Amino acid sequence: MTAIAVDQELVDAAIELARTRTPGREWSGAAALRLDDGSIVTGIAPVALNGAVQLCHETGAICEAFKRDRRVVASVCVLLADQGRGYWIVAPCGVCQERLFAYGPRVEVGVPEAADHRRWRSLPLSELQPHWFARVFPEDGWGYPAAE
Template sequence: MPTFPYGDLTADDRELIECARQIVDLHGEGLVHSMGSAVRDQAGRMYGGINLFHFTGGPCAELVTLGNARAQGARDLTTIVAVGDEGRGPVGPCGRCRQILFDYHPRIRVLLPTETGVKSVRIVDLMPLAARWDAAEGTQPFDADVFE
């Protein structure tokens, strides 16, 4: 199994990666593109999920994880990671997941691979000058104060 340089990740970040890895290793589909995900809330609790692979584009692991956390009462989420099966390690979120994370949790950090190892990155840094969407008011103009 490959190892991934973790750079300046905290012990909590590494624990979150391990939680997601265990989810995909225990419950992945094997011959399909399986991803496990884990998210941590402000109180330090972790919630997990796994993607549901389907030829029509089933939900990503991050979205299942967000739904699971919400169903258990978590609201203030701080960090999320997705880990691929077959020892692929942390994988960055797709565009749809980035937008949803940006809309619902604009201060969340994402653990993802970079050219210098796995890093913790603010979602806003993955979505520069993006417009947040709000159910009541629709697409909002970019507001830098939301991300300070």
């Protein structure tokens, strides 16, 4: 399977959800995932009184992909930045990396450029996390079947 890079359409889908769902909020963000059929699903973190039970922006979108029985091929998360003038791209946290690894090491994720966090590049999970613990298991024995 050819890698599908994070692109502007995916970034824009995440930004649009953050802008429309949480307008004017001091802290906002969202995620967008591209599925193997080309569709895009988005997610946003619900607010919880107990911060220990909050979820990541990617979680709802990952659940939607699972519900549709589709593979995730690319993922990006954005956060409000620059005093509300723009959005930063953020790499998936460790927990979301684990969730995305269920779809294989070739899932592309957006990572920020060091000089400007509004700019990004696309990396496969295998490069983002080269020492992932499950590499010791056969590829066909972990998570979703290997992509063809």
